[in-house]
Amino acid sequence: MPFIPHTEEDVKSMLDTIGVDSIEDLFDEISDELRAEGLTKVPEGVSEMELSRIMHERAQQDSRTLCFAGAGAYEHHIPAAVWEITTRGEFYSAYTPYQAEASQGTLQLLYEYQTMMASLTGMDISNASLYDGASALAEAVLMAVRANRKSKSKRIFMPRTVHPAYRKVAHNIVKGQGITLEELDFDMDGGFIDPESLPKDPGDFTALVIPQPNYFGVLEDIDALTNWAHEHKALVIAVVNPTSLALLKAPGSWGDKGADITCGEGQPLGAPLSSGGPYFGFMACRQAYVRQMPGRIIGRTVDLDGKQGFALTLQAREQHIRRSKATSNICTNQGLLVTAATIYMSLVGPDGLSKVANACHNNTVDLIDKLEATGKAKRLFNRPLFHESVMQFELPTDQLMDAMSAKRILPGVDISEDYPELGNVMLVCATETKTDADLQMYADLVIDITKNS
Amino acid sequence: MLIFEQSRNGRVNTAQQPAGTKAVSDIPAEFLRNDKPLLPEVSEMQAVRHYTRLSTKNFSIDTHFYPLGSCTMKYNPRGCNSLSMLPGFLNRHPDSPVNMSQGFLSCMYDLQEILKDVTGMKEVSLSPMAGAQGEFAGVAMIRAYHDAQNGGKGDPERTEILVPDAAHGTNPATATMCNFKVREIPTNSDGDVDIDALKQAVGPQTAGIMLTNPSTLGVFERKIKEIADIVHKAGGLLYYDGANLNAILGKVKPGDMGFDVIHMNLHKTFSTPHGGGGPGAGPVGVSERLIPYLPVPMVTKVSDEYQVITEKDNPNSIGRLSAFMGNAGVLLRAYIYARLLGRDGMQRVAEYATLNANYMMKKLEAAGFELAFPNRKATHEFIVTLKKQAKELNVNAMDFAKRLLDYGFHAPTTYFPLLVPECFLIEPTETEAQDALDGFIEAMIAIQKEAETDAEKVKGAPYTLPVRRLDDVKAAKELDLTWKQQQA
Amino acid sequence: MSNIPDELRYTKSHEWVRREEDGTLTVGITDHAQGLLGDLVFVETPEAEDTFSSGDDCAVIESVKAASDVYCPVDGEVIEGNEALADAPETINHDAYGDGWIFKLKPEDGGAFDELMGHEEYAEIVAEEDH
Incomplete structure (x- = not known):
C-alpha cells in the first residue's frame, strides 16, 4: 500500500485497542446510502519507476524549446543552489509557522525576505507573499479601498496598459464588493498613459494603478501620474517587475511622495516558468497602512530569555480571528516560492540583480534591432522600454506562431485578442538567458517564414 | 545572525551573473534608480550555509511527527x-x-x-x-x-x-x-x-x-x-x-x-x-x-x-x-x-487515516485525557480538551503544545475550533506508523505528570528549541518588520 | 471580580458610557472586556465629525489573540477620538474607565443615555459570562 506503513499485525492490535472488529466498523456513523460505490476513473496505481517513465515521456513532449515570450512570466537563470535548498524537507514539508519556536528557519527567512522586498520597492514594509501578481493586484485594490478613508467612491482608475489578465482577475475578485475599475486608455504612439490625457476633473476616486514597465514593456511617466493621483487625494498602487527594480526607480521614489502600495509578480526571482505557477505575489506598502495589508506578516521580537526570535504578527487582521471582518480570506500563501526568491536574491545580490536587468534589457534591444533589420517587423511604440517590446510583423501573427512553434520556438505572445486595434502584433522579450546566436536565429527565421508564406 | 549581517559591500558572485554585461544606454535617467537596494552581498557558500542552517531550525514532516489538525500533514512523496x-x-x-x-x-x-x-x-x-x-x-x-x-x-x-x-x-x-x-x-x-x-x-x-x-x-x-x-x-x-x-x-x-x-x-x-x-x-x-x-x-x-x-x-x-x-x-x-x-491506494487513505485517529483517541482517553466528543467515533482527526488541566493545574493547551516540541513532536492545532475550550485538534494522517503514534501518546502522558508535579516546568517550555517562548505582545506592539542598516 | 463603577451606563457589547456636564458622552470598554482581550496592542479610534447610529462598529481594539469592534452605544456624532491610545494601547488595560476612554460623542438624542443599562444589570451579564 503506497505510503501506508501498517502491517497486518499493526492493524489487528490497533483495532483491538479501539475495540472494533474491522476498519469498516470505524465508518458506521456514515449511512449506507452515502457510501461510495468505488472509483472508476482513477487508474490503477503504478510504481515510482513506471510512473517516472510516463512522466518523462510527457515532459519530453513540451521540452527543448526556445522562449522569447514574457508577458508576465520570464525565463531567467536560476542558480542551482536555489532549489536544492528550497526543496530540503525542512522547508518543503513544513506548514505555516504557527508554532514559532519550531519554525524559526522559515520565520527568519521570511523576515529577511520582507526586508529585501521593502528595500527593492522603496516601501516601508512588505508582507510574506500572496498567490501571484494578478491576485496581488486584486488584493491591493481591496486594500486601497480600506486604507483611503477620504474617498467614498470605491472607484479605481485602471490603465489598459496593465496586464490584461491582471485586470480580469482584479475585476473578478473585487466586483462583489461594489468596487468599480475604470479603464484609462493609452496613447497609440507611445503605448503609455499620457498624463496630458488624464481627466481634469476626475471626481472622487480611491486609487490609480500604475504599471512600470507596463504590459507593453513601455515605461510610464510615473512621476506625473503619481502626482496627479495624490493631488486628487487618491492612493497610488504600483505594479512592478522585481527584476526591473535593480535598474528602475523604486515606487517609493515616484513623484513627490512615492507610491502608497506596491505589488507585482515575484516569479522572476527564482521561480521557473512552470506553466504559470506556482509563482508568488508580493506586496509592500507604507507603514501607515500596515493594518490594512492582507496576508501574513513576520515580526522580530524576543523570547523569555531576551534572545532574538521571529513570529507571525498582526494576526488579528486575519481570517482565523476576524472571520467575516478579515482583511482578506487568504491564509496559505506561497511560502516555498518566497524561500526560493530569498535564496535567489542572496545569491545574485544587488550587483547581480542589476546585471540581470541590464543584460535582459540589452538582449531585448538587440533583438528589436535584428528584427527591424529584417524589414519584416517593426517596433510599435516610440517610448523608452524595459526588456520587452510590442513588435508588428508583416506576416499575420498566427501564421508566424504556427511556423515558429513547429520548430519549438516561442516567438512571443500574440496580444491581438486583447488589443485588436494594434493589428498584427506580438509581445517579445529576450532575457539574459538568450545568446546572440539565439537572437539571430529568430531574425533569420522571420525572413525565411515570410519568404515561404 | 541575519544574512544582512554577513554582507560586505562589493562582494559579488560572478558565477551567478551574466558575463560581459554592459550598462543600458537607452533608458533616460529620470526612470533610473540611484540607490543600491538592500540585498545581501554574500558569497555563494555563505548563502548556502546560511539557508541550510536556517532550514534546520524548522520542524517539518520530513523530520518530525506533525499531527496538526485540519492540515493533513502526511508524507509528501519525494517522487x-x-x-x-x-x-x-x-x-x-x-x-x-x-x-x-x-x-x-x-x-x-x-x-x-x-x-x-x-x-x-x-x-x-x-x-x-x-x-x-x-x-x-x-x-x-x-x-x-x-x-x-x-x-x-x-x-x-x-x-x-x-x-x-x-x-x-x-x-x-x-x-x-x-x-x-x-x-x-x-x-x-x-x-x-x-x-x-x-x-x-x-x-x-x-x-x-x-x-x-x-x-x-x-x-x-x-x-x-x-x-x-x-x-x-x-x-x-x-x-x-x-x-x-x-x-x-x-x-x-x-x-x-x-x-x-x-x-x-x-x-x-x-x-x-x-x-x-x-x-x-x-x-x-x-x-x-x-x-x-x-x-x-x-x-x-x-x-x-x-x-x-x-x-x-x-x-x-x-x-x-x-x-x-x-x-x-x-x-x-x-x-x-x-x-x-492508484484506485485502491486512494480508497485506503481514509481507512488508515481513520484507524490512526481512532487508535490515538482511545489511547489518550484511556490515559485520562478528556475527549470533546466521547460518544462519537473519530474521523481522520479528533479533539482533546485540556480545560481540566487549565483549571486545576493552571497548565493550558498552549503550555502542553510548547512542551510537546521539547519531546520532539509538532503540536496539534491549538485553540481551534473556537467552540471547544483549551482544545487540541489531533490529525495523525495515514502515513504514520503505530510507533510514532505511541511515542506521541507517551509524551502526552509524561507532560501530564509534569503538569501535576512541576507545572512551572511545562509553562516555561520549550527549552530545547532555537528560541524559548516568544513575546507576541512586543512583536505586535513594537512592530519590527524589516531589518535596518543602522542596527548593524 | 471586575470593576463596574456605579455612575456609568453600559451596553451588552461591553462598552461603558459616561455623561459629561455638557451633555456629551464619553465611551470606552469595560474592565471586564479588557480582561477578556488581554494585552492590547492596537486601537483604532473614530475621527471627529464621523457620525454613527447605535450599534454601528466605530472603533477596533486589537490584542495578540483577538480583534474586537467597539460599537456606538447611541446615535451621534464623534467629537474626538483618544489619539493617545495609538502609542499606548495598554492604557485601556491599566485604566479602562479613565485615560483609556476611546471616543467622545455628541448624542443625537439627549435621552438615549438614560435608556442604557445600569451597573447592576451589567454586573449580571458579566456574572453570567463568567459562569
Whole structure:
C-alpha cells in the first residue's frame, strides 16, 4: 500500500485497542446510502519507476524549446543552489509557522525576505507573499479601498496598459464588493498613459494603478501620474517587475511622495516558468497602512530569555480571528516560492540583480534591432522600454506562431485578442538567458517564414 | 545572525551573473534608480550555509511527527517533487500554444478526471491557487447562479450564506468577499449541526450553506442528507469545504451527499508540500447546474488534442483568478501522487487515516485525557480538551503544545475550533506508523505528570528549541518588520 | 471580580458610557472586556465629525489573540477620538474607565443615555459570562 506503513499485525492490535472488529466498523456513523460505490476513473496505481517513465515521456513532449515570450512570466537563470535548498524537507514539508519556536528557519527567512522586498520597492514594509501578481493586484485594490478613508467612491482608475489578465482577475475578485475599475486608455504612439490625457476633473476616486514597465514593456511617466493621483487625494498602487527594480526607480521614489502600495509578480526571482505557477505575489506598502495589508506578516521580537526570535504578527487582521471582518480570506500563501526568491536574491545580490536587468534589457534591444533589420517587423511604440517590446510583423501573427512553434520556438505572445486595434502584433522579450546566436536565429527565421508564406 | 549581517559591500558572485554585461544606454535617467537596494552581498557558500542552517531550525514532516489538525500533514512523496520538476515541465511558458504543451495539458486533463471521480462532481476546474481561493470561486459561482435565475433577471433576495459556528474562519471571510451576509448556525452537543436552528434560519433569503464534512470538530455530520434537503428546498445551494476530504477519500463522495460545489485542498488530501505556508492548490468541482460558471482556464480534449478552455469558450464563467493556470506545479505533484496511489491506494487513505485517529483517541482517553466528543467515533482527526488541566493545574493547551516540541513532536492545532475550550485538534494522517503514534501518546502522558508535579516546568517550555517562548505582545506592539542598516 | 463603577451606563457589547456636564458622552470598554482581550496592542479610534447610529462598529481594539469592534452605544456624532491610545494601547488595560476612554460623542438624542443599562444589570451579564 503506497505510503501506508501498517502491517497486518499493526492493524489487528490497533483495532483491538479501539475495540472494533474491522476498519469498516470505524465508518458506521456514515449511512449506507452515502457510501461510495468505488472509483472508476482513477487508474490503477503504478510504481515510482513506471510512473517516472510516463512522466518523462510527457515532459519530453513540451521540452527543448526556445522562449522569447514574457508577458508576465520570464525565463531567467536560476542558480542551482536555489532549489536544492528550497526543496530540503525542512522547508518543503513544513506548514505555516504557527508554532514559532519550531519554525524559526522559515520565520527568519521570511523576515529577511520582507526586508529585501521593502528595500527593492522603496516601501516601508512588505508582507510574506500572496498567490501571484494578478491576485496581488486584486488584493491591493481591496486594500486601497480600506486604507483611503477620504474617498467614498470605491472607484479605481485602471490603465489598459496593465496586464490584461491582471485586470480580469482584479475585476473578478473585487466586483462583489461594489468596487468599480475604470479603464484609462493609452496613447497609440507611445503605448503609455499620457498624463496630458488624464481627466481634469476626475471626481472622487480611491486609487490609480500604475504599471512600470507596463504590459507593453513601455515605461510610464510615473512621476506625473503619481502626482496627479495624490493631488486628487487618491492612493497610488504600483505594479512592478522585481527584476526591473535593480535598474528602475523604486515606487517609493515616484513623484513627490512615492507610491502608497506596491505589488507585482515575484516569479522572476527564482521561480521557473512552470506553466504559470506556482509563482508568488508580493506586496509592500507604507507603514501607515500596515493594518490594512492582507496576508501574513513576520515580526522580530524576543523570547523569555531576551534572545532574538521571529513570529507571525498582526494576526488579528486575519481570517482565523476576524472571520467575516478579515482583511482578506487568504491564509496559505506561497511560502516555498518566497524561500526560493530569498535564496535567489542572496545569491545574485544587488550587483547581480542589476546585471540581470541590464543584460535582459540589452538582449531585448538587440533583438528589436535584428528584427527591424529584417524589414519584416517593426517596433510599435516610440517610448523608452524595459526588456520587452510590442513588435508588428508583416506576416499575420498566427501564421508566424504556427511556423515558429513547429520548430519549438516561442516567438512571443500574440496580444491581438486583447488589443485588436494594434493589428498584427506580438509581445517579445529576450532575457539574459538568450545568446546572440539565439537572437539571430529568430531574425533569420522571420525572413525565411515570410519568404515561404 | 541575519544574512544582512554577513554582507560586505562589493562582494559579488560572478558565477551567478551574466558575463560581459554592459550598462543600458537607452533608458533616460529620470526612470533610473540611484540607490543600491538592500540585498545581501554574500558569497555563494555563505548563502548556502546560511539557508541550510536556517532550514534546520524548522520542524517539518520530513523530520518530525506533525499531527496538526485540519492540515493533513502526511508524507509528501519525494517522487512527486522530482517528477514534477523535469525540465520539460519547468521550462514551459504559460502562453505556449497547445502544440508545445500536450505533455503538460494531458496531466491536467487526467487530474480533472481523477478529481471528478473521487468527488462525484460533474466537472472540475483546477485553477484556484489555494483553498481560500477555491472557496472564493465556489461562493462566486453560487452568486452567479442566483444572478442568472428568473430568465437572467436574477434572484436579488438571496443575500445570506449560512455558516455553522464551527466552520473555518475562511468561510465567513469568503462569504463577505462575495458580498453575502453571514448567518451562523449553532452546533449541538454531539457536534452535529442543530437542525431545528437550521430550519429556522433558511428562507427565501438563503443563497447557500457552507459545510465541512467531517466538520472541524472531527466528527462526521450524520444528518447531511437532511441538511441538503432543507437548504435545497429553500432554494439555496450547498457548498462543501474540502478541508477534511482526507477523512472520506474513496469512501463517500461529496457529490453523493448532495453538494453543488466543492473545493479541495490538494496540499492536504493530495499530499503536495505545505512549503512553510504554501503554495497550495484549491480546485473546485460542481454539480450539473453550476458547470457554466466554473473558473477558467480548464483543459479539454478534442479528438486527440488537449486544448485550453478560456473566457471566450465559457462566457458565463466567473472568470480567471490567476494570471495563468493557477499553481500548475502543485497540480502536477497532485497528479503524480494520485497515479502512485492508484484506485485502491486512494480508497485506503481514509481507512488508515481513520484507524490512526481512532487508535490515538482511545489511547489518550484511556490515559485520562478528556475527549470533546466521547460518544462519537473519530474521523481522520479528533479533539482533546485540556480545560481540566487549565483549571486545576493552571497548565493550558498552549503550555502542553510548547512542551510537546521539547519531546520532539509538532503540536496539534491549538485553540481551534473556537467552540471547544483549551482544545487540541489531533490529525495523525495515514502515513504514520503505530510507533510514532505511541511515542506521541507517551509524551502526552509524561507532560501530564509534569503538569501535576512541576507545572512551572511545562509553562516555561520549550527549552530545547532555537528560541524559548516568544513575546507576541512586543512583536505586535513594537512592530519590527524589516531589518535596518543602522542596527548593524 | 471586575470593576463596574456605579455612575456609568453600559451596553451588552461591553462598552461603558459616561455623561459629561455638557451633555456629551464619553465611551470606552469595560474592565471586564479588557480582561477578556488581554494585552492590547492596537486601537483604532473614530475621527471627529464621523457620525454613527447605535450599534454601528466605530472603533477596533486589537490584542495578540483577538480583534474586537467597539460599537456606538447611541446615535451621534464623534467629537474626538483618544489619539493617545495609538502609542499606548495598554492604557485601556491599566485604566479602562479613565485615560483609556476611546471616543467622545455628541448624542443625537439627549435621552438615549438614560435608556442604557445600569451597573447592576451589567454586573449580571458579566456574572453570567463568567459562569
